[in-house]
Amino acid sequence: MGGGGMNGDWRARNHPAYWAFVVHRVSGVLLALFLPFHFWALGQALNGAAALEGFLRWTDHPLVKFSELGLVLLLGAHLTGGVRLLMLEFLAWREWQKALLAVATVLTAIVGVVFVFNVV
Amino acid sequence: MSARTDTRLWLAQRISAMVLGACVLVHIVTILYAMHGGLTAAEILARTHGSWTVAAFYAVFVAAVAVHAPIGLRAVLAEWLGLRGAATDWILLLAGVALAVWGFRAVWAVVA
Amino acid sequence: MSKPTDTLQVSVWRGAEAGEFQVFDVPRLPSQTVLDVVTYIQRNLDETVSYRFACRVGMCGSCAMTVNGVARWTCRTHVDKVVGDDGRLELAPLANLPVIKDLVCDMRPFFDKWARARGYFSPTQTREDDFARISPQSKQRKNVEAGIECIGCGVCYASCDVVSWRPDYLGPAALNRAWTLVNDPRDGARLERLQAIAGDGGCLACHTHMSCTERCPKQIAPTASIAGLKRATALATLKGEL
Numbered sequence: 001m002g003g004g005g006m007n008g009d010w011r012a013r014n015h016p017a018y019w020a021f022v023v024h025r026v027s028g029v030l031l032a033l034f035l036p037f038h039f040w041a042l043g044q045a046l047n048g049a050a051a052l053e054g055f056l057r058w059t060d061h062p063l064v065k066f067s068e069l070g071l072v073l074l075l076g077a078h079l080t081g082g083v084r085l086l087m088l089e090f091l092a093w094r095e096w097q098k099a100l101l102a103v104a105t106v107l108t109a110i111v112g113v114v115f116v117f118n119v120v
Numbered sequence: 121m122s123a124r125t126d127t128r129l130w131l132a133q134r135i136s137a138m139v140l141g142a143c144v145l146v147h148i149v150t151i152l153y154a155m156h157g158g159l160t161a162a163e164i165l166a167r168t169h170g171s172w173t174v175a176a177f178y179a180v181f182v183a184a185v186a187v188h189a190p191i192g193l194r195a196v197l198a199e200w201l202g203l204r205g206a207a208t209d210w211i212l213l214l215a216g217v218a219l220a221v222w223g224f225r226a227v228w229a230v231v232a
Numbered sequence: 233m234s235k236p237t238d239t240l241q242v243s244v245w246r247g248a249e250a251g252e253f254q255v256f257d258v259p260r261l262p263s264q265t266v267l268d269v270v271t272y273i274q275r276n277l278d279e280t281v282s283y284r285f286a287c288r289v290g291m292c293g294s295c296a297m298t299v300n301g302v303a304r305w306t307c308r309t310h311v312d313k314v315v316g317d318d319g320r321l322e323l324a325p326l327a328n329l330p331v332i333k334d335l336v337c338d339m340r341p342f343f344d345k346w347a348r349a350r351g352y353f354s355p356t357q358t359r360e361d362d363f364a365r366i367s368p369q370s371k372q373r374k375n376v377e378a379g380i381e382c383i384g385c386g387v388c389y390a391s392c393d394v395v396s397w398r399p400d401y402l403g404p405a406a407l408n409r410a411w412t413l414v415n416d417p418r419d420g421a422r423l424e425r426l427q428a429i430a431g432d433g434g435c436l437a438c439h440t441h442m443s444c445t446e447r448c449p450k451q452i453a454p455t456a457s458i459a460g461l462k463r464a465t466a467l468a469t470l471k472g473e474l
Contacts, residue, residue, distance in 0.1 A: 011301030017442035123431030
């Protein structure tokens, strides 16, 4: 009875605030895993501009650009979701806070769209 | 971990979150603006070399991330992988230090 | 729109932690509640089925159990609201609590945590003192009123994933009650209570999933109370009180 977690399985978790949590946690973990790589790439500049340039040319590859879009979306989602959480935790409880999730989602989408338009 | 330490960690997480909120916003805008122009490495480095503003901003950014990420991962490890206790905490502390070291190295790389 | 089935196929958990679902056929009636269904099973089909109820009018919270994966009060759940077109219902005991038998769970851990959160009043005055004056309009009293109607049914506790992930997490109900007491100026144990609810097993472990708020049959928002506790704990830490 009940897999790893609770009896409720997905039927009890299927509501917006829970999806927000999943997005926030998954995006946070993926970003944390990405960061060392990001720092390494920038550190390439220590080997001169040519080393960094070589790396930047590699990022021109469409697959890499697509991953970058993913990263930008992850960052946007984690940021907007995080601001929502800070508001829920530090400001007095109000009705309009329910709308925060919608706002966060829209802002993330906007960031993604802007990225695509600057890259393509 | 005492309740006192737990609360301090939680506060550090939330405060670093607020710092990162500002830093990430600036970062996203900067990167999007830079990509708009399609910059080469030399062009990027020309703008960052010797800049105290860039150095200070990204140093704060790195410090905040080095605090924020390990504490966040601590909750994930405890709740989803059942990993808790002193050993896990030490590893996370090490990870935070490593992030800070690599991060500051990267800042140095583009500023020096 | 398909015609509702005449019979319900009701899967009922039998056993304790280990066990299995047993299926019963129950005639479908208008305005039927899930409590009607399980009562029918126990009285007409299998008298060995164990379940709890008391008031059957949505006041006591005894009938709380898991219906189609979601924690609810069976007396206040109309079958029409939860059954699918296939006429199936799945009944299980409340999650996150030990199972005694069939649909009956052991509520002791739930109330133990209530005590550990210091969810009880510590008086400071005697009958010789004058009445305490609390304005109903005060912010603190409004905070109390938002959470005071809790009857300890366990639905929020059963719905909380952090409870299932962290065995020491005090849970939404205990923390909600602690919040109503933190906001009570008559109470004399504010600091002890903040110490009790701080830390990883306390309010700081809440990740704002809001399943508790989503499911509470009294429309209480434990998430709001816990957020208040987070602020109180943070402030006390910054002031060096904790």
